[in-house]
Amino acid sequence: MTSSKFSFTEIFSITFMTFGFIFGAGNVIFPPILGFKYGSDSFSAVLGFLSSTSLLSLLALIAFGIMQGNLTKFWTKKYGKGFIAVLYLMLGPILCGPRNGIVSFELGLKPVLLQTHLIDGSSLSLQIALLVFTVVFFTFSLWLSLTPSQLVTTVGKVITPLFLLLIFILSVPLFFTHFPSIAPPNYDHNNSAYISGFLEGYNTLDVTCIPVFGIIVFDTLRRRAIHSSKGIFKSFVLTTFSAPIFTALIYIAFCYIGLSEAGKTTAALSGPQILLAYTQAHFGWFGEVLLGMAVFLACLSTAIGFIVANGEFFHEMFPKISYRKIAISTTIITVFIANIGLTELTHLTQPVLNFFYPILIALIICGLFTPLMKQPKLTNYAVVGVTVIINTLSIVHYHIGSLRQLPLFDNGLGWLLPMACTLILCLFLPDNDLLFDSVAD
Known part of the structure; x- marks a missing residue:
């Protein structure tokens, strides 16, 4: 089958799957800080941020397609595999994976527990709640990851469309937000706003996602009997190029949220705090629920992606260890590191x-x-x-x-x-x- 035989629904399902893998915790917590911290310099900061995230992700997808799913193709096998293995570990149990569980807790369950007084807010009670939540969250992610062939349906047709719907609902007040004055910038002026925004984009891990999650898309295309280099390249670009565009639109919206909150307080707020302040102001307790659900879905899709990616990659590297065992081990390590704290x-x-x-x-x-x-x-x-x-x-x-x-x-x-x-x-x-x-x- 060639790329021309993909239906409109199939194209968007794979696009949504790719977007779901890329858009996780870092994509939620860092963009609001841009508007909040950079104030009147936000435009330049957002351009820098988009350059190192969405634009670079789009270029990475094209390069990944040209290289047929292997950016280290011209390296020796030892160095190429080693470098990619480090990326898998970074996006899996060491850095990106744990962050998804923590952010989902911070923006989802934690506000509910505090408001209902189910926990007293002490460090011990919060640590216990985080431990219980991360165990449940990543166990559920693992369960959904044990059938990789269903990822297009699970992530592309269910989780990501629902997430985008929730984000659209939360963004509606932005169309009616007016700023009597824009807050002055509050950042280290050793860098320009553009450079600072560019470096801030590193934190989203968007570009590191492409070599890791892109191979899942490649495997999906190969299961569709697309085997020629030209056919895979065209199909890969056709079904993934929209994902960075979706991330860019959400980044702009989240930055706008940060900008709208910047003039309301002199305190230094984190990304989760900015988003909670915005939703509480415009939606009340219901907004907290919507935000918690949206963040949960975003983090869940990325968690599923990194468990599957790590399982398939390391199973291929060590065939004697089953995909299931690697996926379970990845999940256990992720839960442990997640409880270090954001x-x-x-x-x-x-x-x-x-x-x-x-x-x-x-x-x-x-x-x-x-x-x-x-x-x-x-x-x-x-x-x-x-x-x-x-x-x-x-x-x-x-x-x-x-x-x-x-x-x-x-x-x-x-x-x-x-x-x-x-x-x-x-x-x-x-x-x-x-x-x-x-x-x-």
């Missing part, structure tokens, strides 16, 4: 993302330009290598005079220009015997 987990996440995101961006750019490369393997190693070296020196604050002169070096983006220059130089390398059968052929 603040501690965020502090752990930031340095990891600062290291891995530039590598992913370099791989995406290489993937996009692969059909034009005469020596794709050498180009990949050169571009990624330069990116890793410059970015690592920036992270450890290794102050070499010439490096400090690089644009945006002090902002953590000093690797951008060397990466681009290396890529351009490699495009002019002479032919060799390494062949690449691109989907454009």
Whole structure:
């Protein structure tokens, strides 16, 4: 079957499935902070945020399709598998997975428990409630993950459409919100608003989702008997390109929510607190219920996605260990790490993302330009290598005079220009015997 034989419903079901995998806890809690913190500079901050999230995700999907589901295709098997394995662990039990359980608790069950006085608000009672909730939440996610072939139906046709409906209902007051004055910006001005927004986008983990969850879409297409490189590429892009567009629209809405709340308090609110304040103001207790349901569904779809992705990937790597055992082990580890707490987990996440995101961006750019490369393997190693070296020196604050002169070096983006220059130089390398059968052929 070719991509042209997909029905309209099937296209949107796979699109919604892809969106559901990408849009999780980080996508909920970070965008409201943009409007709240950046105030009159929000427009520039949102542009930066969208650049490192939705736009880069769209480019990543195209690159992933060109590379036929393997961005590290030109690396040695050892290094390629190792790097992708780290991404799976990051999006699975170590970083992204636990965050989904915590945020779902913070915006869903916790407000209800406090208002009904089922817990007294002490740290011990909250910790016990979080433990019970995460056990139930991830057990339910595991149960839905044990039938990967049903993901298009479970996530694409049920969970994600319902989530989008709830988000639309919650967003309706935004059409009638007027600002007598926009709050002044309140952020570190060492970076421009655009650069700050770009770096804030790392926290959503959107781009790291593509190599992990994209393979699930590829497997779905292969089950539809699409086997040719060109057919898979076209079908993959057709059924996924709308997902980043949906995320962009929701990011803008959530930023607008943050902007609407910025002038009402001088306190530094977190993303969940901003969303709760907004829903309480416009919908009362019913808004809290709607928000809790929406966040639960968003986190649930991502939790299902990472359990399935980890189960299938590590089962393929270690065939003697069943998919079921890996999925259960992933869930247990996720529950354990989730009970560390959201603040501690965020502090752990930031340095990891600062290291891995530039590598992913370099791989995406290489993937996009692969059909034009005469020596794709050498180009990949050169571009990624330069990116890793410059970015690592920036992270450890290794102050070499010439490096400090690089644009945006002090902002953590000093690797951008060397990466681009290396890529351009490699495009002019002479032919060799390494062949690449691109989907454009």
